[in-house]
Amino acid sequence: MDGSGDAHALLGMDDFVVLATTDEDGECFVLVETRERVVGCPSCGVIASGHGRSIIQVRDLPMGDRATRLVWRKRRYLCRDVGCEKRTFTEESELVEHALTRRAAMEICRRVGEDGHSVAQVARELGTSWWTAMAAVRRHGTPLVEDPSRLDGVRSLGVDEHKMLSATRRHHSFYATSFVDIERGRLLDVVPGRSADDVAYWCFGATQTWKAGVETVAIDPHRGYANGLFRGLPGAVVTIDHFHAIKLANEAINDVRRRTQNETLGHRGHRDDPLYRTRRLMTRGWERLAPHQRDRLLTALRAGDPDGEVGACILGKELLREVYAARSLPVAKQRLEIFYSHVAWAEVRELARLGRTVRAWETEILNFHVTGASNGATEAQNLITEKIRRTGHGFRNFENYRLRLLLHSGVKWNTRPTARIRGRHPRLVA
Ligand SMILES: [Zn+2]
Structure with missing residues (x-):
């Protein structure tokens, strides 16, 4: 047994081999390296030779209640072509990114997005900084939110305003407008402001096919909204719910x-x-x-x-x-x-x-x-919005705010369900 089976079970990371694990001050350290293989220079393609190691440490998912640190002995290489400018280089892995393992980064994004936990809380539990955690949410969350198919097939649109940030001595209240797919109860988008222009601008960005598909719009009796909507969706029937x-x-x-x-x-x-x-x-x-x-x-x-x-x-x-x-x-x-x-x-x-x-x-x-369109789904969304807003202790950055809301109520998460333990034993017992 070369330990790579362990690495796969422990890390779910095929390319890695576990060399050792230790426990220090309640924290779990996992020492890993990649399997040995022939490597070509990224610059000239000539086969490179080993040139020592450098060690990097990244956060992985916790093991039970212990924060886990992956200690990676990265291979360094030397290009054998004396004329090559590259000289030395260090191996990379797509399973490790920005001070985190990829799976830890994805889990941070899921916990914040799907579960609606605060970035601070998830960062604390994994033992990373708020910035590292928020960057992971952005990196993995943005592609989900920007996926254009998310907006497909909307027939019944709900538009509503809500307060994003309450006024303080230093600034006014900030308002935002949410767009909800009423039929499916899903958040489509959030834009800053609550004027006709803010609504019209969002509708303006949609394709003709999308606009033609919207049959009804339920709104708050706010004249500005109606003006914006009549311009953006001339074919839709506007209702006050x-x-x-x-x-x-x-x-x-x-x-x-x-x-x-x-x-x-x-x-x-x-x-x-x-x-x-x-x-x-x-x-x-x-x-x-x-x-x-x-x-x-x-x-x-x-x-x-x-x-x-x-x-x-x-x-x-x-x-x-x-x-x-x-x-x-x-x-x-x-x-x-x-x-x-x-x-x-x-x-x-x-x-x-x-x-x-x-x-x-x-x-x-x-x-x-x-x-028969009701804005009930929009109202339900407002309650969820309020919950996320409280979790985030009020958002000052609109892009973070929009990302958090859409990850929570606007995207589908394909979380794998955990199998129940019964009957069959895993192969290691048999
Ligand atoms: Zn080279």
Whole structure:
């Protein structure tokens, strides 16, 4: 036995032979070299002769809980052609790259990308620097993300904005726009900004075939987006989904609640205020409230909403929900009229504003009943985005941010499943 079988089992690295392994200070050292073979000079091709060794150390995957260091006795060669400029050279292996074994680099990329772990955590566990780990993520992740087939066959596109970095004393908040394949629930891309131009620019980069394939687009009621999309995807039906419309209605409820609190109590929300205490019940669907919660809400409104303005806004939200819950387009249209007449009758400033927004987006809202497209997948993606953003403690580098998000939710990982131990023994026992 020449030890190469060991190397293969231990390293999964065919070209290498394990010479020795030791344990020092809880760290595992594996001394390796390549098999001996005839080597030609990379410059002139003349057969080279051995010329000593140089030793390099790289990180490999941990063995159990021990960090592992591969100590590679690299062969040095001397070109036998006296006229050659190359003189001496050192062997290379594609299994070792930038202070890491290739498989360690790939595992770092997978842990950060697929598992969504932080670069700092993975770097710490492997015993490498943040920079080395992040470089491995870039090296192995970028080809996955830039693979153009990732964007193939999108029929239903969701577009949504989210905050990438919150404002501090030194900078404003940074926003980004995500593009999601709603049907398959996959992140397609993230671009900086949230204006019509930012969206249009992304669409501009797509091929004609791709653009023609997009049948529906679900968006946040953000005028800028629509403008960008109408320019980029003229054939797609634009919809405002349920989630975003109700989010607007809930903002109206919160605004009128705060104003009412100010007017009746002379201060902002306080935990003893009846309205403040029931604020979460106000934005929840009425049918989802338990009887005692409905009682609490109605009691709070009797106590803290003398003009019935908050109540009118809550009813407005429920009527808008009814529009979305309608089973057909004609019923949705009827219910929208009921919503409008309630808004007109109530004469509440915030509700009137909501009514104007709904009217401006009426076609897109009713399109929900034409296409059935929902932005639910985009919303789910926003939650994942938030998780990654927290893991990364806020990103300052947009390219890193985009890479991390796309590796987590935009690419397919072909992770080999581990076989369960049962029955068959490996050959070494037999
Ligand atoms: Zn040479």
